[in-house]
Amino acid sequence: MHPDCTVYKTAQYLTKKWALLVLFELYKGDDYTRRFSELKDSLGVITSKVLSQRLRELEEEGLVGRRVDAEHFPIKSEYFLTEAGLGLIDVIKHLKQWALTYKIDNIDCQCQNCRDCIL
Amino acid sequence: MHPDCTVYKTAQYLTKKWALLVLFELYKGDDYTRRFSELKDSLGVITSKVLSQRLRELEEEGLVGRRVDAEHFPIKSEYFLTEAGLGLIDVIKHLKQWALTYKIDNIDCQCQNCRDCIL
DNA sequence: CCGTATCCGACTTGATACTG
DNA sequence: CAGTATCAAGTCGGATACGG
Numbered sequence: 001m002h003p004d005c006t007v008y009k010t011a012q013y014l015t016k017k018w019a020l021l022v023l024f025e026l027y028k029g030d031d032y033t034r035r036f037s038e039l040k041d042s043l044g045v046i047t048s049k050v051l052s053q054r055l056r057e058l059e060e061e062g063l064v065g066r067r068v069d070a071e072h073f074p075i076k077s078e079y080f081l082t083e084a085g086l087g088l089i090d091v092i093k094h095l096k097q098w099a100l101t102y103k104i105d106n107i108d109c110q111c112q113n114c115r116d117c118i119l
Numbered sequence: 120m121h122p123d124c125t126v127y128k129t130a131q132y133l134t135k136k137w138a139l140l141v142l143f144e145l146y147k148g149d150d151y152t153r154r155f156s157e158l159k160d161s162l163g164v165i166t167s168k169v170l171s172q173r174l175r176e177l178e179e180e181g182l183v184g185r186r187v188d189a190e191h192f193p194i195k196s197e198y199f200l201t202e203a204g205l206g207l208i209d210v211i212k213h214l215k216q217w218a219l220t221y222k223i224d225n226i227d228c229q230c231q232n233c234r235d236c237i238l
Numbered sequence: 239c240c241g242t243a244t245c246c247g248a249c250t251t252g253a254t255a256c257t258g
Numbered sequence: 259c260a261g262t263a264t265c266a267a268g269t270c271g272g273a274t275a276c277g278g
Binding site for chain 4: 035036037040048049051052068073074075076077
């Protein structure tokens with residue numbers, strides 16, 4: 001669990017604000033893909049700055065890929081889950097199962113109930 | 120992924136500094152148990168304040184239990200993993216498997232290699 | 239031995255404004 | 259549309275000192 005340990009590092013960027021939510025939005029998209037503005041709209045009150053930061057971090061870590069169409073205006077950017085990103089979603093599903101076993105009393109979310117959510 | 124979502128909340132306190140390492144130290148102990156001073160010594164440079172904070176948080180979340188012997192002096196405190204805490208170790212093992220699959224190039228820890236570590 | 243209290247610097251986020 | 263720049267506010271951990 002040295003700072004360079006992958007488990008530790010992964011946990012670090014996954015718990016930055018909005019990071020998990022960004023992954024889930026991509027997970028819900030067709031082909032696990034979403035445009036920048038779609039992410040921003042569905043996440044609600046996130047700022048462009050933070051969304052951009054999170055996407056950059058997730059891209060550097062290989063969880064998210066990016067396609068940019070700069071030939072036409074306005075520019076369109078698409079982000080998508082990589083295979084590694086999808087693998088991580090599976091890990092989070094295990095975390096959810098743990099939560100359903102041991103944290104059954106706190107699992108109420110405002111907009112969706114954990115039992116029914118995409119995980 | 121509302122702030123009250125258990126997955127989100129769990130990720131929040133697990134990635135606080137030293138939290139995972141505290142769990143692993145307990146995991147390595149006989150009966151998954153360690154004294155306060157043993158934790159402090161094996162973690163090296165952690166301060167009492169932060170160790171105490173992490174233990175309190177993990178206790179509140181039901182991952183760690185505490186036994187205090189205040190009858191004799193000096194006081195002795197023992198901390199141990201609960202069933203929920205052990206369950207979470209399993210989830211982290213899944214995370215490690217993900218890391219071994221997709222992050223094979225970064226898995227060098229200073230004091231231990233992920234391939235051989237307790238996970 | 240097992241903590242708590244206080245101060246302080248570093249880092250993170252949000253608000254706002256602006257650009258190709 | 260897809261970002262970047264700047265600044266203010268809040269949060270966290272480390273150092274230090276102290277107490278039952």
